[in-house]
Amino acid sequence: MRKKQRITAEFHYTLMIAPGLIWLILFSLVPMVGIVMAFQDYTPGLGYWNSEWVGLENFKYLFSMGDSRQVMINTLVIALAKMILHLIFPLIFALLLNEVRLVRYKKVIQTIVYLPHFLSWVILASIILNIFGYTGVINTINGFIGKEPVVFMSDAAIFRQLIVGTDVWKEFGYNAVIFLAALTGINPNLYEAAAIDGANRMQSVWHITLPGIMGTIILVGVLGLGNILNAGFDQIFNMYNPMVYSTGDILDTWVYRMGLLDLQFSLATTAGLLKSVVSFVLIVISYVTAYKVADYRIF
């Protein structure tokens, strides 16, 4: 009786899971078949099965292309800078906000700084382009002190800084949430004891607060590793232009232009595949490390 009951339940579980599973198969697994394009000279008319196989030619060609090196460098530099600053800025912000004693003020600040995270890059990029534009706020202010207007967004020398800076600005509040939560977990008695022992605030932060949230800091840092090739397509796609390709063109935008605008499906797939494989390896490493170091399990 019990066994029969369990088998009926399992049947219903499978029914429940089926629609979601089909969705996953259709839009995540089936597209993976298309990876064969990386090893073919893919022609849309011939499809996957009749296109000519070329072995590793696409990979060789990709590495010999002049752009690919620069694109890789741009991707790594931007992603790495974002990774580090997405850790440091939210941490500093959380520590400083934690020192604010005005409870209501603190709540208001918190509410406001989360907001940019929920606005799309399309929206924010168009506003940022306005602010940094030829007749934007920055140039207007510069005009008051007699400076010539500059078109910031097409200056390759500062494009990366603008990208990283605006991204850190968009996400610092949201990324601080996890640190703020960790901060509430620190035993307040520790601070009292430290104050009695004559510790000043800097010392309390250094000897109590930071060690108290070290686990969280390491965890966030480790989980960030998987993003090493994610320089942020949505942001750069909405903010870049041909003038700044030399410093701002990243793997994802390059794949987009090569694949969907120039219709070089095989090359774009190859570049995308390289990214997927590297990201896959790094994500697995970061999860395993997070589990071993911080006992963190995502499932």
Added chain:
Amino acid sequence: MIQTKTLGARVFDMFNVIFMGILAFSCLYPLWYALCLSISNKAAANSGLVTIFPIGFSLASYQEIMGDMKFFNSFWISIQRTVFGTIITLLLIIMMAYPLAKKNTEYRIRNKLMWLVIFCMVFNGGTIPWYITVKNYGLIDSIWGLVLAGSLPVFNLILMMNFFRSLPKDLEEAAVVDGAGPWRILFGIVVPCSVPVIATIVLFTGVYHWNEFFQGLVLTTGEAHYPLQTYIKQMVVNIPMTNLTKDQLENLSKLSNRSLDAAKIFIAMIPMLIVYPFLQRYFVNGIMLGAVKE
């Protein structure tokens, strides 16, 4: 705890409060700037006079949008996409998370399915194979392409699954004794107990669908099918160029209609601003739920 504050501590507190205020201001300013541009008169907006306050109050831009059918068409597509996308995603995630929250002894293929789900989360075929597949399904220019092509959001699924696992076992056991089947248990007992996580996922999914522009761009063939974000990306986001002369740049900014563009941007933000108070109440929960440990 009574602390005698040193002068240094007071100065720090003061600067800290001011600094936090500046950060918060910086997060609100872009929104405010868009609003100011949109209700300023055209000439002032184009010549860059608007900085902190609107200049030459005018609602002309909003009046102009009222007659812009393309804008409202895109707005309507985005609404449909967000509503359908959120409902379907939520339903499928609930139905998928419940069996996956079972132990492997209760549902013997649970672990195998879980590995498949995780694999789909950490590995993907890339943009081009995905695009070709979706195209082959005939989902170009279709609202269903926009609703479904993003595939299952695995992170949200795991969020839901972890929450289901944290519910007390007795609830379900009592229902089993009363003879309730899996469907009754799921929708009669588990779901009503999971309001916080459901709210979180509704908000995450809704925000995702409202903000998404890339699929709207590549899965459509023209502006008649653009969702709002794609419309704004294509119609409003101007690309500046330096190889133009100073005069050309000035002419260009005179020709553009920054006030009108800003009005479109602002309208696109309104739904987000409306749900934001609810959103920010739940998403902190959501992030914490994601880190649930067994």
